[in-house]
Amino acid sequence: xxxxxxxxxxxLLIAIGVGTAWTxxxxxxxxxxxxxxxxVWQVEARxxxxxxxxxxxxxxALPDATQRFSLFNERATSPGYGFxxxxxxxxxxxxxxxxxAQGPQTLYYKAEFVAQPRRAGKPLTLHPFAVEPVDWxxxxxxxxRQLLDAAREKSSDPASLIREIVKLLHAAPANQDxxxxxxxxxxxxxxxxxxxxxADVPAxxxxxxxxxxxxxxxxxxxxxxxxxxxxxxxxxxDTGEQGLPDNLLLWNEDDAGILDVTGGHHSSVKFSMIxxxxxxxxxxxxQDSLFNILGVHILPIESQSMFKMLFLLPIGALVVVxxxxxxxxxxxxxxxxxxxxxxxxxxxxxxxxISFVLIVAFGLVLRNYLSYLNLLMVARISTLIVLVITIxxxxxxxxxKLGLSTGITVTFFPMIIIAWTIxxxxxxxxxxxxxxxxxxxxxxxxxxxxxxxxxxxxxxxHLSFNxxxxxxxxxxxxxxxxxxxxxxxxxxxxxxxxxxxxGHAD
Amino acid sequence: MLIxxxxxxxxxxLGMNSRxxxxxxxxxxxxxxxxxxxxxxTKRLAEKYGIATPKLRFVLHHQYEVKRTARLLAQRESFVxxxxxGSGGKGILVIVGRNGDRFVKGSGVEVTLHDVERHMxxxxxxLHSLGGNPDSILIEDVxxxxxxxxxxxxxxxxxxxxxxxxxxxxxxMVRLATHASDGKANLHQGAVGVGIDIATGCALKAxxxxxxxxxxxxxxxxxxxxxxxxxxxxxxxxAGCAEMTGLGYLGADLxxxxxxxxxxxxxxARPGLAIQIANGIGLVPRLRHIEALDTVHQDAAxxxxxxxxxxxxxxxxxx
Numbered sequence: 001x002x003x004x005x006x007x008x009x010x011x012l013l014i015a016i017g018v019g020t021a022w023t024x025x026x027x028x029x030x031x032x033x034x035x036x037x038x039x040v041w042q043v044e045a046r047x048x049x050x051x052x053x054x055x056x057x058x059x060x061a062l063p064d065a066t067q068r069f070s071l072f073n074e075r076a077t078s079p080g081y082g083f084x085x086x087x088x089x090x091x092x093x094x095x096x097x098x099x100x101a102q103g104p105q106t107l108y109y110k111a112e113f114v115a116q117p118r119r120a121g122k123p124l125t126l127h128p129f130a131v132e133p134v135d136w137x138x139x140x141x142x143x144x145r146q147l148l149d150a151a152r153e154k155s156s157d158p159a160s161l162i163r164e165i166v167k168l169l170h171a172a173p174a175n176q177d178x179x180x181x182x183x184x185x186x187x188x189x190x191x192x193x194x195x196x197x198x199a200d201v202p203a204x205x206x207x208x209x210x211x212x213x214x215x216x217x218x219x220x221x222x223x224x225x226x227x228x229x230x231x232x233x234x235x236x237x238d239t240g241e242q243g244l245p246d247n248l249l250l251w252n253e254d255d256a257g258i259l260d261v262t263g264g265h266h267s268s269v270k271f272s273m274i275x276x277x278x279x280x281x282x283x284x285x286x287q288d289s290l291f292n293i294l295g296v297h298i299l300p301i302e303s304q305s306m307f308k309m310l311f312l313l314p315i316g317a318l319v320v321v322x323x324x325x326x327x328x329x330x331x332x333x334x335x336x337x338x339x340x341x342x343x344x345x346x347x348x349x350x351x352x353x354i355s356f357v358l359i360v361a362f363g364l365v366l367r368n369y370l371s372y373l374n375l376l377m378v379a380r381i382s383t384l385i386v387l388v389i390t391i392x393x394x395x396x397x398x399x400x401k402l403g404l405s406t407g408i409t410v411t412f413f414p415m416i417i418i419a420w421t422i423x424x425x426x427x428x429x430x431x432x433x434x435x436x437x438x439x440x441x442x443x444x445x446x447x448x449x450x451x452x453x454x455x456x457x458x459x460x461x462h463l464s465f466n467x468x469x470x471x472x473x474x475x476x477x478x479x480x481x482x483x484x485x486x487x488x489x490x491x492x493x494x495x496x497x498x499x500x501x502x503g504h505a506d
Numbered sequence: 507m508l509i510x511x512x513x514x515x516x517x518x519x520l521g522m523n524s525r526x527x528x529x530x531x532x533x534x535x536x537x538x539x540x541x542x543x544x545x546x547x548t549k550r551l552a553e554k555y556g557i558a559t560p561k562l563r564f565v566l567h568h569q570y571e572v573k574r575t576a577r578l579l580a581q582r583e584s585f586v587x588x589x590x591x592g593s594g595g596k597g598i599l600v601i602v603g604r605n606g607d608r609f610v611k612g613s614g615v616e617v618t619l620h621d622v623e624r625h626m627x628x629x630x631x632x633l634h635s636l637g638g639n640p641d642s643i644l645i646e647d648v649x650x651x652x653x654x655x656x657x658x659x660x661x662x663x664x665x666x667x668x669x670x671x672x673x674x675x676x677x678x679m680v681r682l683a684t685h686a687s688d689g690k691a692n693l694h695q696g697a698v699g700v701g702i703d704i705a706t707g708c709a710l711k712a713x714x715x716x717x718x719x720x721x722x723x724x725x726x727x728x729x730x731x732x733x734x735x736x737x738x739x740x741x742x743x744x745a746g747c748a749e750m751t752g753l754g755y756l757g758a759d760l761x762x763x764x765x766x767x768x769x770x771x772x773x774x775a776r777p778g779l780a781i782q783i784a785n786g787i788g789l790v791p792r793l794r795h796i797e798a799l800d801t802v803h804q805d806a807a808x809x810x811x812x813x814x815x816x817x818x819x820x821x822x823x824x825x
Contacts, residue, residue: 325523376569377631427633431596432695485524487515492508495519497716497783499509 006483010476017472024467029114031280034462038114040072040278041211043249045109047259049267051101056081056263058107061252062092063209069249072283074111081107091252105264113211113249114283129227134198140184143177148199150177158201158228159242165195166240189222189237202227206234207258208248209271216272220251220258309342311464314474316341316451323447325481328488332424332440337447339414344452352452353445355395356418360441362391363422364429371426385419518788520779529793533672533754534775541751542773545644546590548751555750557743558769560586560761564645572626575645576619586649587622589629590642595692597634599625600662602648612662613685649771650764658700658732659683660724665691665771666702666740666760669781669789672802673748674809675741676792676817678702679784680732684714685724693780698722700729701785705818707737711786738810740768745806747773757781792817 024030029038047060062085063069076083081096096107136144151164169178169188181191189205196203207220226233234244244250252258261267299307316338323329331337344352366387370380392415421444429437454460463470514521520529541547552559563585564575579585587599599622600612608616626643628634635641651663658664662683669677679699686696693699698719701710709732712719722729734740744758747770757777763769782788795816803809 328522376627377633483527485521485527487511487519487521488523489508491519491521492511492514494716495514495517495783496507496509497713497718498517498519498786498788499513500718 006479010479013472013476013479017470017476020469021467024469029116029280029283030466032459032463032467034458036280037277038280038283040276040283041069041113041115041249041273042276043111043113043209043211043271043273045269045271047096047105047107047109047261047267047269049105049261049264051103051105051264053100053102054263056096056098056101056105056261058096058262058264058267059260060094060096060107060109060269061207061258062094062109063111063113063249063251068116068244068246069113070116072112072114072278074109076107076109078107101263114278115246129202129204131200131202132197132204134194136194140181143180144195144198147175147177147181148195150175151195152199158196158226159233161199161201162192162196162224162226162233162235162242163240165192166235166237170238170240187222187237189224192224192235192237196224196226207251209251209273210245211247211249211273211275213273213275216270218271218273220271221248223248307468308461308465309345311468311471312342312345312455312461313338314471315454315460315464318474318477319451319454320447321478321481323450325484326488328490329443329447330440331444331447332421332428333417333444336417336421337444338451339417340444340448341451341455343414344448345455349449349452353449355392356445358395359388359391359418360422360425363388363418364426367422367426377423381419381423384422385415388415388419388422514788515790518790518792519782520789520793522779524790525779526776529671529755530776534756535752538752539775542753542756542775543593544590545588545592545772546642548770548773549644551750552770555746557746557750558763558766560649560763560769560771561647562644563647564643566626566630566643566645569627569630572623572630575643576623576626579622579645580619584648586644586646587625587629588644588646589634590644591635591639592629592641593634595690595695597625597629598690600648600690612683612690614661649761649769652735652762652764654735655680655732655762658722658725658727658729659691660685660722662687662691662697663761666734666762667777667781668741668744668758668760669777670744670748670756670758671793671796672754672799673745673806674796674813675704675744676796676813677781677785677787677789678704678741678744679781680709680734682722682729684722686714693778693784698729699780699784700732701781701787702732702734702737704741705814707734707740709733711784713780713784716780716783735762736768738814741810741814742806743768743770745809749806 021032025032043063045060047058049058058081062074063071076094076096078096080101081098084095084097086093086095094109134144147165147168151161151168155161155164168175169182169191171178181195182188184191186194193203193205203224203226205222206225208223209218209220222237224235224237226235233242235242236245259267259269317335320331320335320338324331324334340352340356343356346352347355363384367380367384370383373380375383425437425441428440541551546565549559549562563582564578566572566575582601583604584602586601587597589597592598601609601617601622602612603610605616608618609622610616629641629643632640649663651659655664658680659682664680664682666678666680668675679701681691681693682698682700683691684696684698691697693713693715696715698712698714700712702708703710709730712729714723720728720730740760740762743760747756747758748754751773753773753775755775755777757774759771759774761769761771779789796813803812
């Protein structure tokens, strides 16, 4: 394989891993760092009315959770009422129904919303609509015409026209035409919308809720929605400010009415809201995204915790690759350090280290005795496994009697690996002497401790479990190191003799 | 105290990663490894190619053969027990003599027949083999080293390691057993390595445990006086191993028997890098030199003649 295609693969692997992780991060809000929290708005709509004893049907416009906010969860509480969410003109509505009711009734709709990160340049996706014909009685018709003429004079496009209209309506001293129109008994939002329609600019009123922490008994605020061939413009009719405010939760888009009650009167709806913090993970996982398929959190908790461990292994393996190929540390058994590190995860570091060294040291003594018995190897190692288990059991017991708490978790040490380690070390001792045992033993422990350090590093744990696709990056790093043909760090020391006294060689 | 990588590279030192990637990975085909990893196969192959090896007495494949063979061994003065698939000299037991019922190891330590049996059981079970797979045992005659060379060693047979690249010997050293190495000629066990000039067969430098020495630590002989006799012939045997195995990068371990002359002890598809320290010469320039050759000499003798001329200039390095 040529060098170029190799690097292409490496770059591709990194791009796939990082790209998928990034897309998932932006789509589901899955956080890159552990403990990230997101603001969730809890909004409660309280519908109140007096029932007349007839069949009751209450229809409440529900928020449009497709713009700046996304719905995290919703529910309706209303004892004795049937509740359903229906869609009318692209608008969700909640419908409560009951055979008959008498007296004051209170219905609740509760929903939680998460603010979506604002994406630059992302247009609002409202539904287009046409100009509505406007019909004014005189003298309002003349006033409207004159006001529009004045506004048109100073404007060049819909956006500036809106600005001018709002400006004229708020002019001080009051513009006569404006004052007359404001006296017609329609609110400012509808007035702006009508004027725009008259100027052949499609406009209508939509309702939104300003989210402010710990507010109660709030009403919806009307906004003017203007449809131009290029874009949707949302205008605050009081200030003329254009654009959707960050804290405005759109409630309903068309003029159908927020609340519609049959079988009751004196109906009203009030809103309260409160803000709370929720772990980003919880929100990300609640979302119905295609990318969530990649997360392991759809599995049962039991398998999840297994994967939590499993996904840490690549980090350990990466440490081994680095320590062996780049640093050049000798370990006994290539991946034994990773297994030791996994065991440390269960026991925590210091107790784990102490028990590991104790078990191996004790095992070496017993192994030394076994060698006098002249056993066949398989039998010897099997005996060793049983002995290791006995040692661990004994240590746990002593531990327990002494009132320390590490005892139980020690049992998670991979016994067979330990038995093999003892066997290998013992042979190493016989063939190469205690020095080599010390070198390889401490090398293994060093790599294990390093792997443990990385495997318990919170951000890495979080990434490995929540973004398993980043494993492609791990593979890419391994591939890169597998191609490293430079000197190992240990070789810079190993070959020192070549330079020490060979003055003439230089 | 670390040497800068640039300095190492300038000296042409071959590193472990580069050896594995650029030479072993590139020139040694995986399917050929068993030929050298299994000493029995190497031996059979060498026989076919007319390369002398130490005389094979017994081959054991099964545990039940151990007792029977041990009884036969009880009548022998000296023998060597080797695992067929042992690596790095592991599991080799050299018995050089008898003391009544007891066997005397190369180092002078005495062991019982029981110990020998246990050793053989371990080999059969795969204790010394790569990956712990069940293994076979070779029992050979002890090499009677030529006295002129034996004089340099202590309690053990010296062997000559030649690195052969694409059939060309590129670097060589003699490994001398010491008391510390328990009669074994393995550098990492404390044997002395003496770099040998490819052109002349003369000693260049000597190291023990990566440290420069001039006198053998046990018998006070000046190692720099060492010169291998019949050097060209020995190199030709080593060079021939390339054709025999098909391996592009290999280490050939040879001994010189008092009666039979040079014999092939074993081959290694992953020869170590310490030979560079023993020679004070980096492998890289020589390997690149061979790699750059347009035409490869077909004949082992021609290849040896070529390197003896091409690498003679390196004498200057040795001072």
